[in-house]
Every structure is written in structure tokens, then in C-alpha cells.
Amino acid sequence: MDFWKDLIYFFSFQDTNITNVLFGTIMLGFTCGIVGVLVVLNKKALIVDAVSHSILPGICIGFMLSGVKSPVYLISGGIIAGIIAVYLVDWISKTSRIKKDAAIAITLSVMFSVGVIFLNIIQHSGNGNQSGLSDFLFGKAATIVRNDLYVFGTMSALVLTIIPLFYQHFKIALFDPEFSKTIGLNRQFIQGLISGLIIISTAIGIQTVGIILMSALIITPASSAFFWTKNFKKSILISGLFATLSSIAGVFISYLSPDMPTGPWIIVSLSSIAIFSAFFSPKGLFTKHIKASKNTKKMLSDNVLKNLYKIGEKEAETTKARTIEEILNYRFTPLNELKTGLRLLKTKGLAIKAGSLWMLTEKGISEAKRIIRIHRLWELYMQKFMQIQSDHVHESAETIEHIMTPQLEAELLKLMGKPVNDPHQQNIPYED
Amino acid sequence: MIKQVKNPIVEVHDLTVAYDNKPVLWNADFSIPKGKMVGIVGPNGAGKSTLLKAIMGLIPIASGFSKILNENLKQVRHKVAYVPQKESVDWDFPTTVLDVVEMGRYGKKSLFKRLNREDKQIAVEALKKVKMLDFADRHISELSGGQQQRVFIARALAQEAEIYFMDEPFSGVDMASEKAIVDILLQLQEDGKTIFVVHHDLQSAMDYFDWMIFLNTRIVASGPLSEVFTTEILQNTYGGNLSMLEQIGQIYKEKQFPIRES
Amino acid sequence: MFDFWIILTACIIAINSSLLGSFLVLKKLSLIGDALSHAVLPGIVIAFLISGEINSFWMLLGASGFGIFAILLIDWLNRVGGFGKDSSIGIIYTLLFAVGIILITSKAKNADIDVDCVLFGDINTTPLVDKTVGVPTPTFNLIIITIINLIIVSFGLKGFKITSFDKGFAQTLGISIPFWSYLLLGLTSISTVYSFDSVGAIMVIGLLVIPASFANLITRKLKSFLVISILFGIISCISGHLLAVLFDIPTVPTIGVFMGLILITTLIGKTLLPNKLEVKA
Numbered sequence: 001m002d003f004w005k006d007l008i009y010f011f012s013f014q015d016t017n018i019t020n021v022l023f024g025t026i027m028l029g030f031t032c033g034i035v036g037v038l039v040v041l042n043k044k045a046l047i048v049d050a051v052s053h054s055i056l057p058g059i060c061i062g063f064m065l066s067g068v069k070s071p072v073y074l075i076s077g078g079i080i081a082g083i084i085a086v087y088l089v090d091w092i093s094k095t096s097r098i099k100k101d102a103a104i105a106i107t108l109s110v111m112f113s114v115g116v117i118f119l120n121i122i123q124h125s126g127n128g129n130q131s132g133l134s135d136f137l138f139g140k141a142a143t144i145v146r147n148d149l150y151v152f153g154t155m156s157a158l159v160l161t162i163i164p165l166f167y168q169h170f171k172i173a174l175f176d177p178e179f180s181k182t183i184g185l186n187r188q189f190i191q192g193l194i195s196g197l198i199i200i201s202t203a204i205g206i207q208t209v210g211i212i213l214m215s216a217l218i219i220t221p222a223s224s225a226f227f228w229t230k231n232f233k234k235s236i237l238i239s240g241l242f243a244t245l246s247s248i249a250g251v252f253i254s255y256l257s258p259d260m261p262t263g264p265w266i267i268v269s270l271s272s273i274a275i276f277s278a279f280f281s282p283k284g285l286f287t288k289h290i291k292a293s294k295n296t297k298k299m300l301s302d303n304v305l306k307n308l309y310k311i312g313e314k315e316a317e318t319t320k321a322r323t324i325e326e327i328l329n330y331r332f333t334p335l336n337e338l339k340t341g342l343r344l345l346k347t348k349g350l351a352i353k354a355g356s357l358w359m360l361t362e363k364g365i366s367e368a369k370r371i372i373r374i375h376r377l378w379e380l381y382m383q384k385f386m387q388i389q390s391d392h393v394h395e396s397a398e399t400i401e402h403i404m405t406p407q408l409e410a411e412l413l414k415l416m417g418k419p420v421n422d423p424h425q426q427n428i429p430y431e432d
Numbered sequence: 433m434i435k436q437v438k439n440p441i442v443e444v445h446d447l448t449v450a451y452d453n454k455p456v457l458w459n460a461d462f463s464i465p466k467g468k469m470v471g472i473v474g475p476n477g478a479g480k481s482t483l484l485k486a487i488m489g490l491i492p493i494a495s496g497f498s499k500i501l502n503e504n505l506k507q508v509r510h511k512v513a514y515v516p517q518k519e520s521v522d523w524d525f526p527t528t529v530l531d532v533v534e535m536g537r538y539g540k541k542s543l544f545k546r547l548n549r550e551d552k553q554i555a556v557e558a559l560k561k562v563k564m565l566d567f568a569d570r571h572i573s574e575l576s577g578g579q580q581q582r583v584f585i586a587r588a589l590a591q592e593a594e595i596y597f598m599d600e601p602f603s604g605v606d607m608a609s610e611k612a613i614v615d616i617l618l619q620l621q622e623d624g625k626t627i628f629v630v631h632h633d634l635q636s637a638m639d640y641f642d643w644m645i646f647l648n649t650r651i652v653a654s655g656p657l658s659e660v661f662t663t664e665i666l667q668n669t670y671g672g673n674l675s676m677l678e679q680i681g682q683i684y685k686e687k688q689f690p691i692r693e694s
Numbered sequence: 695m696f697d698f699w700i701i702l703t704a705c706i707i708a709i710n711s712s713l714l715g716s717f718l719v720l721k722k723l724s725l726i727g728d729a730l731s732h733a734v735l736p737g738i739v740i741a742f743l744i745s746g747e748i749n750s751f752w753m754l755l756g757a758s759g760f761g762i763f764a765i766l767l768i769d770w771l772n773r774v775g776g777f778g779k780d781s782s783i784g785i786i787y788t789l790l791f792a793v794g795i796i797l798i799t800s801k802a803k804n805a806d807i808d809v810d811c812v813l814f815g816d817i818n819t820t821p822l823v824d825k826t827v828g829v830p831t832p833t834f835n836l837i838i839i840t841i842i843n844l845i846i847v848s849f850g851l852k853g854f855k856i857t858s859f860d861k862g863f864a865q866t867l868g869i870s871i872p873f874w875s876y877l878l879l880g881l882t883s884i885s886t887v888y889s890f891d892s893v894g895a896i897m898v899i900g901l902l903v904i905p906a907s908f909a910n911l912i913t914r915k916l917k918s919f920l921v922i923s924i925l926f927g928i929i930s931c932i933s934g935h936l937l938a939v940l941f942d943i944p945t946v947p948t949i950g951v952f953m954g955l956i957l958i959t960t961l962i963g964k965t966l967l968p969n970k971l972e973v974k975a
Binding site for chain 3: 040043045046048049053092095096097098099101102103104105106108109110112113114115116117120121124134137138212213215216219220222223227257259260261263264265267268271274275278283284285
């Protein structure tokens with residue numbers, strides 16, 4: 001039961017090292033997750049990649065100038081390099097035929113190359129402090145100490161103040177850029193602010209996941225959050241929550257097994273949440289699948305109901321009980337489908353079974369009438385109001401009868417009065 | 433009023449097209465005889481381009497089918513040419529005017545084979561016809577809107593097709609180019625080709641076309657100009673209340689409900 | 695001979711990447727190239743774990759399957775999963791790269807594949823590795839891949855061209871858009887895998903995108919585009935290596951910086967002198 005012991009020890013916050021690391025990564029994760037919502041909505045997802053790669057030369061220069069690995073210098077250097085990167089991408093794509101995506105790729109590879117050369121120069125300079133600079137490549141959450149927390153805390157606090165402060169600005173600018181212009185919102189200012197948030201959160205976030213994987217810490221939680229809500233405020237919180245959970249998971253996994261790197265595990269956890277969301281969220285694939293099978297069932301039971309009614313319609317005996325053979329003779333349906341349909345009708349209380357016979361209930365009759373009424377009203381509408389010939393209206397009415405709402409039905413009736421016959425001279429059934 | 437014809441060159445049957453399961457073109461059903469200059473008109477967002485794209489197999493269809501020369505598109509691709517709307521092209525792509533016209537020959541044999549002399553000659557001839565030979569070596573972005581349109585028509589000419597589908601060839605085009613394009617189309621018609629043109633100006637439509645398709649989310653009318661150019665049809669096309677279709681379309685989309693039962 | 699092998703290897707990679715990169719840039723798929731260069735990592739590590747060596751030709755070919763896998767995943771996430779295009783790219787390549795790093799640090803420790811070489815490659819050790827018919831094996835592999843790519847591109851030029859320039863028109867001719875786009879991405883994925891060991895993930899993307907972007911600045915004809923792109927790649931690799939030797943800094947990033955400086959200088963030159971600096975033929 002080592003696992004449980006470890007678990008309890010880990011979350012008991014007895015060990016200050018673990019506490020520092022955990023607090024640090026949670027703080028950074030939460031901050032990046034929140035900024036991510038703005039980034040993804042602003043369609044700037046991949047600029048994060050250019051910024052994070054560009055931070056490497058900034059960090060190196062920060063170190064070369066100060067000679068120490070103080071987070072203040074390194075982060076300042078990183079932020080300046082980040083600003084240069086954003087400008088570079090903008091400038092390249094604006095002054096030439098080079099498209100934005102290529103500009104991002106150019107910026108990230110060139111800036112990163114500069115960084116690698118600096119890193120090489122530093123390593124050969126013999127400065128004993130240099131070891132650990134390359135940790136920025138993949139992040140090293142485990143080295144977070146109390147001092148770092150103060151710096152990260154300040155930066156996170158800055159980000160966490162700006163977002164609520166400009167909440168409405170962001171909301172309008174991201175939702176409707178054209179409208180925001182008409183009410184006099186300075187677009188460049190907002191864009192600059194978002195870029196600023198990207199740069200700051202990237203500069204601190206690389207501490208946990210590293211330069212290469214940084215974009216995921218910002219993009220992935222936000223992209224997952226949009227599966228769960230359409231509300232701007234909620235998506236910000238959910239994104240922050242996902243990033244926080246993943247950060248905890250990453251730290252915990254590498255605590256359990258020191259061989260396991262924290263940063264990559266944070267990313268794997270984030271991606272797992274994303275894929276889980278794609279399947280099981282209300283907008284997810286699983287939900288879509290359920291919807292589709294619901295649609296199929298609805299069609300099936302409606303159609304069986306219709307047939308059961310129509311046999312009687314001809315004989316003017318809609319209430320009579322029928323054998324399965326009779327229903328099949330009226331219109332062929334695969335037997336298993338017919339049985340499923342009848343069972344569905346029974347559970348809905350639209351039909352009852354007596355021995356081997358099936359008959360409609362009162363409710364069933366009125367529902368069948370409704371479906372047939374809609375079908376025939378729609379055919380008439382198509383013919384009269386849409387200039388579609390009467391031999392082409394049936395197919396579309398076949399599916400519309402399943403989805404028409406009472407409100408739309410009322411509108412149709414209002415439009416056409418209470419017509420007696422459909423285009424094929426069949427009687428349109430009403431309740432009275 | 434939809435006039436169906438015998439031995440149509442193009443036949444569209446119960447065609448419904450949906451974007452994200454919301455129908456934007458309902459139950460289109462018409463047929464067109466050979467050798468006509470057909471204008472497709474209707475308000476913005478009526479589904480004119482959608483209709484062409486569906487016939488050309490560029491977008492999936494929700495129901496129905498279309499036949500060209502009584503065959504499926506696949507069998508008669510080489511007899512059909514399509515001039516897309518300008519937005520569909522990458523104007524920054526490194527390619528010259530002659531390059532673009534030569535692309536009209538790409539469908540004639542395997543892409544892995546080189547174009548031969550005859551192909552190049554056909555491309556040059558096509559450029560001559562649209563009076564753009566002097567520009568053969570220019571980059572396509574260095575032309576005016578009208579000139580660009582002529583280049584794409586030249587590409588269609590190089591395809592040596594029987595049927596031409598053109599999506600808004602007159603949009604963003606100066607008067608001189610419009611005239612030049614109309615002349616080319618008339619020449620094509622004289623040669624017995626059938627031409628479909630998506631168009632938005634009713635006034636000039638009366639002069640250009642001899643067959644009209646009036647379209648607004650569904651086909652309002654299709655027939656010879658004199659028979660369909662009526663006040664009633666115009667009102668049905670441009671006026672009319674489509675909120676019912678809009679609302680039903682929205683329900684289709686929300687429920688992702690199948691547009692046809694099978 | 696030592697520097698010769700390094701320069702040769704770099705140049706072969708440059709030819710290969712510039713050629714395929716040209717189409718990636720023209721198709722606005724630069725960032726898919728970026729994603730590919732990271733996503734193949736787990737494939738390479740797994741191939742290494744199975745075969746125990748880094749240069750096995752067939753293992754690496756298998757590893758490029760991860761590139762295709764990544765493309766399919768991105769596409770699936772985008773079309774079926776409902777993620778935005780950029781987000782799909784960002785999510786998938788970071789995930790696969792993270793998996794690769796986890797595999798290296800936990801399973802392949804102490805082996806001659808490590809996280810540093812993942813990023814920067816170790817082209818400088820090329821002359822020291824085993825040779826195949828007198829040529830260092832990675833270089834030999836690259837030569838074969840490059841010849842195959844050159845043949846495919848020269849025969850398929852029309853296909854790449856028309857599907858990049860006017861997709862809709864290509865479709866009406868009955869040309870399969872997925873075929874040509876998967877062909878391009880498949881070749882890119884294979885090239886990426888074989889270049890990875892020499893130049894690392896970041897420079898793979900640099901060599902794919904920067905030469906093509908340079909060509910994009912100075913020509914508007916496809917054939918000169920391809921030629922200029924390849925020449926730019928070759929010249930950058932030679933100059934980059936010589937500068938690196940001169941200043942005693944690593945070769946691969948020096949090539950990157952060299953390419954960046956030339957590109958930016960050209961761009962400044964173009965803004966100062968518009969209408970100049972354009973290759974007409």
C-alpha cells in the first residue's frame with residue numbers, strides 16, 4: 001500500500017519541497033490555463049509556440065548580463081525576447097507575401113537557434129552557475145524553491161488582475177471585433193494586452209513544462225474547456241481548473257517515480273482531459289452518438305405508429321387491433337425493426353399489446369394524427385408556398401413530420417387556414 | 433413554373449444540400465436542354481453557388497442527384513468545365529497567366545505525364561481568344577479583376593468542354609471585360625455548347641440569357657426567358673417569406689436529424 | 695574529409711527539406727511541418743528501443759508512420775472532435791512529443807539518444823558513425839530518401855501545383871485532394887525522421903520553411919521558386935557550417951541564424967527598395 005502512503009504524504013503538505021513545487025506548478029498552470037481562453041478565442045493559438053521558443057535567447061542574455069540564475073533577470077530577458085518575437089511575426093507577415101503560419105515557423109526556429117548558440121557560449125564560459133539553464137527546454141518543476149514562488153506569484157497576480165479588470169473589453173473584442181470598433185474600443189490596445197498576457201504567462205510557464213511543450217499548457221486546457229460551456233466566464237474558470245488538475249497530476253507522477261519528467265506528464269494529463277472532453281462532454285462525440293440513435297428510434301416508432309393508424313384509416317377503423325402480419329402487409333418493415341418500434345410505442349403508452357395483437361391507445365391515435373397532419377400540411381406548404389411540384393414533396397415531408405414543433409405547426413395552420421386535403425387529395429386529419 | 437425538357441443535357445433531381453446538416457438548398461428539380469445560355473439568378477445567399485458546386489461534386493449532397501449528358505459526373509468530367517468564384521484561388525501562388533491556362537489541360541491525361549506541344553498550343557489559342565496573350569508571362573496577381581476573370585475563362589476554354597459552369601464571372605469586372613466575356617460566351621453558344629452562369633444583375637440577365645433559373649433556397653422557376661420572366665416569379669424569388677424553412681433548417685441542425693429517411 | 699561529410703549531410707537535408715518545404719509553405723501548411731517535426735519523436739524512440747540502433751533504415755521508415763498518425767489525429771480532432779485547426783495541431787504534437795520525452799527519460803536512459811540531440815541533433819558526429827558503402831549511414835539513408843523525393847516531385851509537380859493553387863478546380867478535374875496532400879505530408883514525415891537525428895526537431899522546421907519563404911520573397915514563378923529555395927538551403931548550410939567552425943559554435947543553430955539573417959535582410963531590402971530584388975525568370 002505504498003501508493004496510498006505516498007498519496008497521503010504528498011497531499012499532507014508536510015514536505016516543504018513538495019509544497020513549493022506543487023504550489024508553483026499550480027499557480028503557473030492556473031495562470032496559463034486562464035490566459036489560454038483569450039488566446040484560443042483570439043485565434044492566436046500557435047503564436048504561443050513562437051513566443052516560447054524565442055524566450056530561450058532572452059533567458060540566456062538575462063543570465064549573461066547578470067551572471068546569476070535569478071528568476072527576475074531570466075524572466076525579464078524572456079519577456080523582452082517574447083515581445084521581439086511577437087513583433088517579428090507581425091512584421092514578416094505584414095510586409096511580405098510570407099503568410100502568418102510561415103512567419104511563426106521562421107521566428108521560432110531562428111530565435112531558438114540564437115538561443116542555442118548563446119547556451120553553447122555560456123556553457124563554454126566556465127561560469128559555474130550555468131548548470132540548469134538547459135532545464136528551461138523541458139522544464140524542471142522539481143527545482144522550484146520558495147524564492148521562485150515570490151516571482152511567479154507576482155507575475156501571476158499581474159495576469160490575474162488584468163483579466164478581470166479588462167473582462168468586458170476582452171469579451172466584446174473577442175466576440176465581435178467589428179462592433180467593438182464601433183463603440184470606440186482600441187483594437188490595437190486589446191490585441192497588445194493579449195499579446196502581453198501571452199508573453200508573461202509563457203515566460204513563467206516554461207518553468208514547469210519547458211519551451212517546447214509550453215504552447216500546450218496554454219492551448220489545451222482552453223480548447224477542452226469550450227466543450228463544457230459556452231459561457232465566457234465559466235470557460236475561463238474551467239480552463240484554469242483543467243490546467244491546475246493536470247499540474248497536480250504531473251507533479252504527483254514524478255514524485256511517485258522520480259524517473260518520470262514532470263513537464264511532459266503535465267502535458268499528457270492535459271491531452272487526456274482534452275480527448276476525454278471530445279468524447280464525453282455535452283458537445284462530444286458520445287453525446288452526438290446518443291443523439292443519432294435517439295433520432296433513429298424516433299423515426300422508427302413514429303413510422304410504425306403511422307402505419308398502424310393508416311391501416312385503419314382506410315377501413316375507417318383506427319382503433320382495431322392488428323396482427324404483426326397485417327402491419328407487415330400494409331407496408332414492409334424488417335421484422336426486428338417493427339418489433340423494436342412496437343415496443344417503443346408500448347413504453348410511451350401509444351399502443352398496447354393484447355395477446356399477439358397490437359392496437360393504438362387514444363393517445364396513440366391522436367399522436368398518429370398529429371404526425372400525419374404535419375406530413376400532409378408540409379406537403380401542401382411546399383407546393384403552395386415554395387413552388388415545388390407535388391410529386392417531389394413527399395420525401396422531405398417524411399423527415400419533417402418527426403421534427404416539427406407545435407409552434408411551427410401552429411404557424412403553418414395560420415398561414416394556410418385549415419386545409420382539408422393535401423396535394424395528393426388525401427384527407428388531413430385534425431383533432432376535432 | 434419549372435419547365436422539364438426531354439433529353440436534357442443537365443438534369444437535377446430532388447437535390448438538397450445542407451451545411452452542417454442545415455439545408456441551404458431544398459428539393460431542386462429541373463432539366464436544361466442542350467445549347468442554352470442559362471442564367472442562374474436570385475438574392476444573396478439564395479444558394480446559387482451552392483447549386484453549381486453540388487452539380488460539380490465539390491460539396492456533399494443530402495439528397496437527390498444530378499446527371500450530365502444522362503451520365504454521372506464521373507463519367508463525363510472531361511466534357512465539363514467550371515470557372516470558380518475568385519476567392520477560391522490562392523492569388524499569391526507563384527504562377528503565371530499561361531501556367532493557369534495550361535492547367536485546363538491537366539484533366540486530359542495522367543498528372544504524371546508532361547503536357548505536349550498540342551496542349552500548349554491549345555492553351556495559347558485560348559489566351560488569344562480572351563485577348564490576353566500579351567500578358568502570358570505575368571503573375572496572375574498583377575492583373576485587373578476583369579483580366580483575371582478572362583484568364584480563368586481561358587482555362588475553361590482550354591478544357592474544350594461541352595458544358596461550362598461559371599460562378600459569378602461578372603463580379604468585380606469592368607464594362608469592357610464584361611463585354612469581352614459576353615462575346616466569348618456567345619461564341620461558345622454558337623459552337624453548340626451549353627453555358628451556366630451565376631449572375632446577380634437582373635437587368636443585364638434579360639439581355640444575356642435565353643434560359644433562366646430563379647432560385648431562392650429552392651427553385652422558383654426554370655424555363656425559357658420569355659416564359660419565366662414574370663412579375664409573379666420575380667416576387668416569389670426576391671420577396672417571399674422563408675422564415676419557415678429557416679426555422680425547420682435550424683431544427684435539423686440542432687438535432688442533427690437525417691435529412692432523408694434512408 | 696571530416697567537414698566534408700558534415701557539409702554533405704547538411705546539404706542533402708537542405709535539398710530535401712527545401713523541396714518539400716516549398717509546397718508546405720505554398721499550401722500554408724508550415725505549422726503542420728512544425729507539428730510533424732515534433733510528432734515523429736515517439737516513433738524514432740520506439741524504433742530505437744526495438745532495434746537498438748539509431749540508423750536502421752527500415753526502423754526509421756516505420757517511425758515515419760508516427761508522422762502520418764499525427765496528421766490523421768490532427769485531422770480527426772479538427773473535423774470530428776470539434777477542436778479548432780490551430781488547437782488540434784497544438785494539442786497533438788505536444789502530446790506526441792511529451793510521450794517521446796517520457797520514453798527517452800524513463801526507458802532509453804544512457805543510450806545514445808538523449809533529449810539534447812532531440813532538439814539540436816548531432817550532425818558533428820556524422821563522420822564518426824558506421825559507414826554504408828563508404829558513406830556515413832545517416833548520410834547514405836538521406837541520399838536515398840532525397841533521390842526518391844526528387845523523382846516523385848518532378849513527376850508529380852503538376853499535381854502538387856494544381857492542388858495547392860486551386861483546390862476546387864482540381865476537384866472538378868477528378869483529382870484527389872487527399873491523395874496529393876497525404877503524399878506531400880507522407881514524404882515530409884519520412885524526410886523529417888531521417889533528418890531528425892542530424893539536425894534535431896527545431897532545425898527540421900527551419901529548413902522546411904525558411905528557404906521556401908526566402909524564395910517566396912524574390913520570385914513568382916514556381917520553377918525558379920523551387921530552384922531558389924534549394925540553392926538557398928545549400929548555401930546556408932555551407933556558410934553556416936564554415937561560420938560555426940570559425941567561431942567555434944555549434945553548426946546546426948548557426949545555419950538557422952544565418953538563414954534568418956539573410957531572410958530578414960532581404961525583407962528589409964525589399965521594403966526599402968520595392969520592385970527590386972525580384973527574380974523575373
